[in-house]
Amino acid sequence: MSEAGASPAVNQSAKGVKPMDAIMALCKRRGFIYQASEIYGGINGFWDYGPLGAQLKKNLRDAWWEDMIMRPCWGRKGPNGREVVCVPVETCIIQHPKVWEASGHVAGFNDPMVDCKETKGRYRYDHVMVFVPESGNPGDKPVFAYVGDQPSEAKQKKKAEKTFGSITSVALSSLPKPWDRVIAPDAEKPGSLTEPRMFNLMFDTIPGAIRDEANRAYLRPETAQGVFVQAKNVWDTTRVRVPFGIGNTGRSFRNEVTPRNFTFRSREFEQAELEFFCHPDESQDWYRFWRDFRMEWWKSIGLAGDNLILREHDKDELSHYSCGTSDVEYRFPFTAPGFGELEGIAHRGCFDLTQHQAHSKVKMEYNDTERGELLPNGSRRGERYVPHCIEPAAGLDRGALALICEAYTRDESRPSPEFMKFHPRVAPIKAAVFPLVNKDGMPEMAEKLHTELHNRFWRLGAVEMDEKQSIGKRYARMDEAGCPYCFTIDGDSLKDQTVTVRDRDSGQQSRMSVDRVKAFLEEKLGA
């Protein structure tokens, strides 16, 4: 999952932006999100979920698991005309350090690095050399940076000789800053190199009782690599056939330079990633398939308005190995009028498996017995290849935050102006039961209904009973928690066994037989 950040405004004014302060206050007040270690003053970049937030996030995670692993894409067929097959794994936060060397994450961890703003290249500071005129004085002409033994060396040398004639090379570190006349290795314009910086983007730790630097390991910065290093085991041991997906969810850790924007950029966060493996020839079809489905999925759980967009990366934004990447982006109050990434869907080609094959010396080729030459006996010879991979990688904390922001609604005309309009599927409290008045047999009948509903729906979320204070306050409390349906037992209920159901969003009430309540909720909750 990349970090594209907010994209530019697209014809949207900032008006109608919800107040982030009020959303954060509600999150605290109602127990959605607390600051981590709050009693000690908090810790930068870490957040905890309270009871409602934990259930909300669980519902989001469950929805992902159900719709991506258990019944992928709601049972629809993939571009190959067959049902989509996905299996789960659960891999460790700490992997062998070589995993992160192969993935490219470790590069630049221990050494000062310079970045190129133009090409997005990153170089070890002490590896960057510069061609300068032999006289030592380039005047107002640019000088040419390169990295030894890289293609950039010959290219830059040619340009430098054309500019200065006889040249010599010096270390970048010997040049005075700012380097506004330095043309970076693969860049066109001068001045694109940043100051050298130490990057400490992965958290590290030292497994083993004796503290020994040689044992240094890292907390994973993404769950995806756990899938790649086990992909061969999965296709060797589980009878899954390409094309198929492997899902992995869990915590990841990044030492973000600037944690910001509530939980949006946290140092500890949870991902839900799918790596979908397919034949190279089919990869473009699968890429489009997953991109479109993931957008549709986020809409289905309540991000249905124009605050959600699918943004295809420009060519110059793509990683060098990717031939397509899209982001599902949400217009958060703090990114408006721009957007922030919820999920990246990347065509990763065979980059990751090839990298691990090279570093581990373990063949990552898949033997596809549905392909290859047809033999006289009717079977196939089989085709061996490194599968290509489509990666829909979602951030669950960002997803939960988007659900919260989208749900937050203020309507001054309502008795309870502030309420959370969660989609029933993700709402942490699914239903509540109230005795209109706490006497005359109403509490007993309410308790009976509450028990019945709880026994039926506890797997999905809370079913609450509230008999305290006035009926209006109880409705308001449930509105703020985002509970979609409240059932009230009144005097008539005891006579004719009916109850009223109140719809959170409209405030409308209707009466139904108490026997029908369970079926009503089953339908509304899709249970």
Added chain:
RNA sequence: GCGGGUGUAGCUCAGUGGUAGAGCGUCACGUUGCCAACGUGAAAGUCGACGGUUCGAAUCCGUUCACCCGCUCCA
């Protein structure tokens, strides 16, 4: 990383050197017959933390932590 702002009860905030406050929420009792109703009462804060000045600090000074906003950054 730079600049600005904020930090006092669960939430929103008042309190500029002399007894720690309000509204809302929460809880209890009573009342209450469908939308944050009413009455009475209660609980709840080492004033972000540490240090300094002072007879005395929520208040002044220094340091620090956290959050928000704008730049920067985001392998």
